[in-house]
Amino acid sequence: MKYLQYLAAILAVAPSVILAAPSSAQANSNPYAGVEPHVNKGYATKLEETIAYFNEQNDTLNAARTRTVQNIPTFAWVSNSAAISELKPLISDALAVQSRTGKKQIVQVVVYNLPDRDCSAKASDGEFHIVDDGLNKYKGFIDNIVAELSTEDADKLQFSLILEPDSLGNLITNMSVEKCAKAADAYREATSYAIAKLQRSNFALYLDAAHGGWLGWAANLEPSAKVFAEVLKGAQSINPDAKARGLAINVSNYNQYQAPVREAYTEWNDSWDEYHYLNNLIPHLEAAGFPTQFIVDQGRSGKAGIRTSWGQWCNIKNAGFGTRPTADQAILKNDNVDAIVWVKPGGESDGTSDVNAVRYDANCGSPVAHVPAPESGEWFNDFVVNLVKNAEPPLSPTYI
Numbered sequence: 001m002k003y004l005q006y007l008a009a010i011l012a013v014a015p016s017v018i019l020a021a022p023s024s025a026q027a028n029s030n031p032y033a034g035v036e037p038h039v040n041k042g043y044a045t046k047l048e049e050t051i052a053y054f055n056e057q058n059d060t061l062n063a064a065r066t067r068t069v070q071n072i073p074t075f076a077w078v079s080n081s082a083a084i085s086e087l088k089p090l091i092s093d094a095l096a097v098q099s100r101t102g103k104k105q106i107v108q109v110v111v112y113n114l115p116d117r118d119c120s121a122k123a124s125d126g127e128f129h130i131v132d133d134g135l136n137k138y139k140g141f142i143d144n145i146v147a148e149l150s151t152e153d154a155d156k157l158q159f160s161l162i163l164e165p166d167s168l169g170n171l172i173t174n175m176s177v178e179k180c181a182k183a184a185d186a187y188r189e190a191t192s193y194a195i196a197k198l199q200r201s202n203f204a205l206y207l208d209a210a211h212g213g214w215l216g217w218a219a220n221l222e223p224s225a226k227v228f229a230e231v232l233k234g235a236q237s238i239n240p241d242a243k244a245r246g247l248a249i250n251v252s253n254y255n256q257y258q259a260p261v262r263e264a265y266t267e268w269n270d271s272w273d274e275y276h277y278l279n280n281l282i283p284h285l286e287a288a289g290f291p292t293q294f295i296v297d298q299g300r301s302g303k304a305g306i307r308t309s310w311g312q313w314c315n316i317k318n319a320g321f322g323t324r325p326t327a328d329q330a331i332l333k334n335d336n337v338d339a340i341v342w343v344k345p346g347g348e349s350d351g352t353s354d355v356n357a358v359r360y361d362a363n364c365g366s367p368v369a370h371v372p373a374p375e376s377g378e379w380f381n382d383f384v385v386n387l388v389k390n391a392e393p394p395l396s397p398t399y400i
Contacts (some may be wrong), residue, residue, distance in 0.1 A: 031204035032327035032339040037073035043064035044070035106158040119180040125353025169210035192234030209247035213310030214272025225284035228254030247292030252344040299342035302392035317370035320390025347384030
């Protein structure tokens with residue numbers, strides 16, 4: 001209610017602000033076309049532990065396959081205030097690669113730090129809380145990110161930005177969860193503020209749209225599109241030129257882009273893989289006036305048959321690296337898809353399996369979860385070992 005009052009007040013003094021359809025340039029220009037997604041050196045460094053493990057096992061093939069993963073582009077996550085300091089070296093490294101290779105770099109970044117983050121689960125609770133002025137702290141957090149991405153060096157690069165995984169989906173399905181109900185207005189206002197501020201000509205901004213097993217159900221599609229349009233409209237009430245490129249789906253999840261076989265637990269959901277999900281969502285986005293372009297996370301989606309329900313999301317054992325990042329329409333087969341990407345760096349834990357931990361979530365101790373597991377975001381080498389072994393398609397080796 002507070003958010004709606006906030007939005008109404010702004011619109012009262014700016015009656016000409018309406019939800020604008022994307023310009024032809026925005027609608028027709030794929031930010032992944034003609035550029036090279038930047039390889040995150042920080043992630044590549046973490047994989048050295050995995051290479052060392054395979055070498056200790058005299059498994060030179062999988063050590064070489066892990067070296068291949070070191071050269072696959074992934075997103076960098078800004079999930080707390082301290083991580084903002086990592087943007088400058090990321091930009092410097094991307095510029096060095098661009099200068100050395102002559103290939104335009106697109107730097108991929110996830111912004112993930114809403115107040116009362118991850119309201120329907122416990123594993124990824126963040127640093128800001130609404131009762132402790134979290135909304136204003138978050139706005140300052142966004143301002144600091146904008147400053148880092150607005151430098152002379154940053155202007156020489158392209159950026160693909162994903163905004164707040166596991167956030168707006170809760171406004172559709174989890175209003176019965178007290179924490180989500182209390183956070184709803186702050187989620188909307190914070191997301192609108194972030195969209196309004198993250199506006200530069202070299203930015204492509206994607207809102208998180210969860211995945212087919214969450215928002216892809218028939219009853220959830222229209223409400224989801226309306227929420228996405230609502231927060232964009234809120235952004236345009238702050239900055240009339242605010243726009244989004246589209247949506248990011250399957251972030252940190254395990255659904256396949258085009259599943260080879262429909263699994264039994266998807267029976268009652270027509271969005272049984274991410275390809276079906278985005279196609280089912282598009283008409284509702286069009287009706288709501290929200291852009292219909294997508295990027296799809298396939299970083300850990302290589303292997304089917306590893307779950308028994310949609311709700312299993314934490315450190316799924318026997319998962320494998322999935323389809324490699326690409327903007328090739330011969331693979332995507334859908335003009336509404338800008339690219340397949342790797343958003344969640346494979347090997348960073350989804351959440352701890354320690355039942356005594358403050359952030360323990362029962363999903364992280366389920367029968368399909370890989371245990372024992374460290375806290376969310378910490379390196380989980382046993383898990384990435386399996387990602388390499390179970391990759392589909394199999395990883396080509398890189399020998400040195």
